[in-house]
Amino acid sequence: MSGSRITFHVGQDGQPEALERVAAHVRAQLARTSHEELRSARRxxxxxxxxxxxxxAAPVEVLRAHGVAAQRVLSSEVESGLSGFDTDLLLGVSQSGRSSETLAAFTAAEGARTVAVLNVSPSPLGDLADLTVDLGNEPDSFASTIGFTGTIVALDLIAGAMAGRAGDPWQGIGARVRSVRELAAAAIAPLLPRAAACVAADCVASGGSRTSAEEAALLLREVPRMPAAASATRNYLHGEMESAGNTLHVVFGDGREIDLAHTLSGAGHLTLLVTTQDVDPGEHLGVVRIPEVAVGPRAVLETVVVQELVQALSIERDVPIESFVFANHDTKQGGLNPEDFAVAALTSHSS
Structure with a gap:
């Protein structure tokens, strides 16, 4: 496989088996002597x-819980180098290995080892890195399915190695993905007519689930073209929720998030809660209950719910999946590949 393009639907359907492959592929890489230095990174x-x-967000949460001083930054924040960052390792993520900002960051990096986490290998970013971890050139959709969730798998396994974590939380991930997708479809279906008419969406989470909220906001923009924003739970409570009105609220979590979901839905605002807790749905509240798992697998299962939501909304809003509007040619080295758009255009409501 060579990181070729597939449609969003094909990505969803093949995701359970793909994630099992990615986990095995990354485990094998981390077992090599050449990757041992990852375990010594402290900053x-x-x-x-x-x-x-x-x-x-998810791997940083894992590392901090194990006492490792990890930071998350936009690649554009370190394009001019790592001055001002007390770090012993720069880990950059780019599924294609061609993201302009991450390439600039690696070019400018001095005083720290560099690790590239990629899907496509070989790639320009891999060529710059001291060390690479790849997903195995898995085919992916343009609005990413397998590439994104596979990246979470790889990052969590890397974080586990850095932290000296006991055990492997990825056993049985394929079966869990299939089960959660079915649960999500059933919970989302009654919400669709009203959700499709919403003018915007707020996606809210804390901790490692901020990965899910941020990906939800991005996919809502990319797939059904719904304006969306991601917020940290406690920040959302400090004024951001005041704009609720004909908005869809996607909330991830088990603590304050449950109260938030009840507050929003109780005021008549359409809310989808993704939680491990036993919460009853209501007139304005949909609930997807996912199994209790570790931070990384939870982010994957929450993302599976999001994928089901956006593909259903694209149909309801009559927006063909992956019918991207803007082509920004300075975001990837060498520009965008026209074939990406050609494959995306193959996706139809009947696929």
Whole structure:
């Protein structure tokens, strides 16, 4: 496989098996002697842009819980170098290995080892890095499915190695993905007519689930073209929720998030809660209950719910999936590949 393009639907359908492959592929790489130095990093800076930046919230949460002083930054923040960052390792994420901002960050990096987490290998970013971890050139959709969730798998396994974590939380991930997708479809279906008429969406979470909220906001913009924003739970409570009105609220979490979901839905605002807790749905509240798992697998399962939501909304809003409007040719080295748009255009409501 060579990181080729597939449609969003094909990505969803093949995701359970793909994630099992990615986990096995990354485990094998981390077992090599050449990757042993990852375990000694104590002050890593994680950098990415777009969806790759969103994916970094989960591993940073894992590392901080184990006492490792990890930071998450936009690649554009370190394009001029690591001055001002007390770090011993720069880990950059780019599924294509061609993201302009991450390439600039690696070019300017001095005084720290560099690790590239990629799907496509070989790639320009991999060529710059001291060390690479790749997903195995998995085919992915333009609005990412397997590439994004596979990146979460890889980053979590890397974080586990850095932290000296016991055990592997990724056993059985394929079966869990299939089960959660079915639960999500059932919970989302009654919400669709009203959700499709919403003018915007707020996606709210804390901790490692900020990965899910940020990816949700991005996919809502990319797939059904719904204006969306991601917020940290406690920040959302400090005024951001005041703009609720004909908005869809997607809330991830088990603590204050449940109260938030009840507050919003109780005031008549359409809310989808993704939680491990036993919460009853209501007139304005949809609930997807996911299994209790570790931070990384939870972010993947929450993202599976989001993928189901956006593909259903694209149909309801009559927006063909991946019918992208803007082509920004300075975001990837060598510009965008026209074939990406050609494959995306193949996706139809009947696929």
């Amino acid at each position: 890593p800076v994680f950098a990415g842009i777009g969806a790759s930046f969103a994916a970094l």
